[in-house]
Amino acid sequence: MAQLPKDGQWKTLDTDLNRIGQIEYATNYVSRPMVATGIAMAFIFVAALAASIFLEQSPGSLVVIAATAFGAYMAINIGANDVANNVGPAVGAKALTMGGAILIAAIFESAGALIAGGDVVSTISKGIIDPSAMATTQVFIWAMMAALISAAIWVNLATWIGAPVSTTHAVVGGVMGAGIAAAGFAAVNWPTMGKIAASWVISPVLGGAVAAAFLAFVKARIIYREDKIAAARAWVPVLIGIMAGAFAAYLALKGLKRVIKIDVQTALMIGATIGLLFYMVTRPLIRKQSEGLENRNKSIKVLFRLPLVFSAALLSFAHGANDVANAVGPLAAIVHATEFGDFASKVSIPLWVMVIGAFGISFGLFLFGPKLIRMVGSQITKLNPIRAFCVALSAAITVIVASWLGLPVSSTHIAVGGVFGVGFFREWHMERRLRKLTLDIPAAKRIAPEERRRRKLVRRSHFMTIVAAWVITVPAAAVMSALIFVMLNAVVG
Numbered sequence: 001m002a003q004l005p006k007d008g009q010w011k012t013l014d015t016d017l018n019r020i021g022q023i024e025y026a027t028n029y030v031s032r033p034m035v036a037t038g039i040a041m042a043f044i045f046v047a048a049l050a051a052s053i054f055l056e057q058s059p060g061s062l063v064v065i066a067a068t069a070f071g072a073y074m075a076i077n078i079g080a081n082d083v084a085n086n087v088g089p090a091v092g093a094k095a096l097t098m099g100g101a102i103l104i105a106a107i108f109e110s111a112g113a114l115i116a117g118g119d120v121v122s123t124i125s126k127g128i129i130d131p132s133a134m135a136t137t138q139v140f141i142w143a144m145m146a147a148l149i150s151a152a153i154w155v156n157l158a159t160w161i162g163a164p165v166s167t168t169h170a171v172v173g174g175v176m177g178a179g180i181a182a183a184g185f186a187a188v189n190w191p192t193m194g195k196i197a198a199s200w201v202i203s204p205v206l207g208g209a210v211a212a213a214f215l216a217f218v219k220a221r222i223i224y225r226e227d228k229i230a231a232a233r234a235w236v237p238v239l240i241g242i243m244a245g246a247f248a249a250y251l252a253l254k255g256l257k258r259v260i261k262i263d264v265q266t267a268l269m270i271g272a273t274i275g276l277l278f279y280m281v282t283r284p285l286i287r288k289q290s291e292g293l294e295n296r297n298k299s300i301k302v303l304f305r306l307p308l309v310f311s312a313a314l315l316s317f318a319h320g321a322n323d324v325a326n327a328v329g330p331l332a333a334i335v336h337a338t339e340f341g342d343f344a345s346k347v348s349i350p351l352w353v354m355v356i357g358a359f360g361i362s363f364g365l366f367l368f369g370p371k372l373i374r375m376v377g378s379q380i381t382k383l384n385p386i387r388a389f390c391v392a393l394s395a396a397i398t399v400i401v402a403s404w405l406g407l408p409v410s411s412t413h414i415a416v417g418g419v420f421g422v423g424f425f426r427e428w429h430m431e432r433r434l435r436k437l438t439l440d441i442p443a444a445k446r447i448a449p450e451e452r453r454r455r456k457l458v459r460r461s462h463f464m465t466i467v468a469a470w471v472i473t474v475p476a477a478a479v480m481s482a483l484i485f486v487m488l489n490a491v492v493g
Contacts, residue, residue: 036367040076043363047072047356054352064338067145068356071331074152074167075324075360076368081159082167082323083109083365084372085395085415086315089388092377095305096312098370104309105316105369106362112320113358128172129179133187141337142488143182144330147174150481151330154473159368162375162462163469166410168323171330172196173477181482182489193474200470203413206402208421211394214239215422218386219429228295236303237283239393243307245275246396247314251321253400264404271400304385311392318396319411320358328357376416380466381423381458391418416466423458 051068055061087101096104134140151170158165179187225231249271252262286303293299332349377383395415402409
């Protein structure tokens with residue numbers, strides 16, 4: 001008959017079982033990121049397999065299959081990084097859950113890419129290099145391949161360190177670097193590169209200024225009024241009308257190029273009409289929603305939640321329509337050059353390329369997006385529905401103003417700049433109020449200047465990391481692309 005363990009042996013057994021449990025927990029924790037990586041690798045493989053089936057035994061099919069794999073990798077990285085700017089503020093403001101934000105962004109990004117995505121894209125990414133400077137079609141193909149690989153790697157690195165960067169700028173840097181390696185510095189359109197460099201400053205400053213201006217307006221007209229509910233009934237429909245008009249103009253100008261070509265004046269007229277319509281519809285709805293609410297700031301935030309959800313969806317649709325084509329541009333250029341044996345300034349994007357881009361974005365967002373969504377939504381500065389609404393409104397308005405002025409801007413830089421603008425405005429506003437309050441407070445109870453300086457509302461470490469990543473995106477992608485081109489040319493050429 002087996003003997004039962006003595007009292008001291010029970011303790012040893014419990015300790016051993018606890019160790020085994022800790023090992024299992026640690027194994028599950030370590031393997032969790034590997035699951036996402038495995039799914040991403042499977043998608044890249046399926047995309048390459050689909051391309052091989054679609055192309056069958058056409059000339060140069062192996063090159064296109066390899067480029068498709070890297071295009072799928074690039075699309076995954078866009079989903080992991082760029083899309084966070086559209087839904088991050090809504091998640092940080094708790095208007096959307098992480099799961100809801102990912103679902104909305106995946107649906108509307110894919111819809112924007114497939115429904116309104118540009119069917120024509122500049123193969124040299126908006127005139128960065130002169131295609132005629134390329135010696136042969138083969139050299140052009142390797143240059144585009146190098147640009148695609150370098151841009152994808154750089155965006156992946158930026159996501160890993162937690163910095164939202166412009167994927168379009170990464171592609172531009174990749175094309176520039178490969179172009180210099182292939183045809184020399186004379187092949188680069190330096191005035192265009194100068195405009196892109198200027199957008200590093202213009203985009204975030206404009207986005208931050210517009211977002212801060214709207215937040216100041218909301219504080220002055222609603223938050224600091226004696227009857228907040230009455231003020232909200234008057235002004236929230238106006239702000240929703242401005243938002244609807246801005247997004248209508250934005251989508252007409254940037255997102256519907258595939259359907260119809262619209263100039264700035266027509267887009268503004270469409271926006272004004274839609275904005276007026278939304279103002280008239282939402283005015284009675286806001287009045288009804290505000291009935292029974294208490295006269296305090298928390299009640300006002302409730303009125304901004306639903307418009308914020310719509311703004312996140314519209315931003316995602318516009319981003320999918322406008323930016324996905326730039327990301328798959330090098331892949332489209334490789335497909336065109338392989339199929340026709342030449343390279344043109346503009347090529348059509350095949351539907352299957354756009355499908356890979358759209359699905360890749362969805363996979364990247366679902367698997368790796370939460371990290372950057374949290375960064376943009378809550379780790380730079382604290383957001384609520386009002387502040388996040390100001391950021392979304394700033395993104396749409398700034399793009400329209402920049403297009404009207406002919407300024408090159410990045411939607412990523414505008415959105416993140418809007419978050420910074422809201423945070424820095426709150427810091428300035430808090431400091432100004434503290435100065436006024438200290439006049440009525442005894443000297444012994446006043447907050448020391450050093451302590452006031454320490455109480456920052458924008459995390460400086462994240463600010464410096466993001467700005468540094470913005471500045472080095474183009475040169476870093478260019479250097480990597482040049483090195484990759486040289487290696488590809490040496491191995492294959």
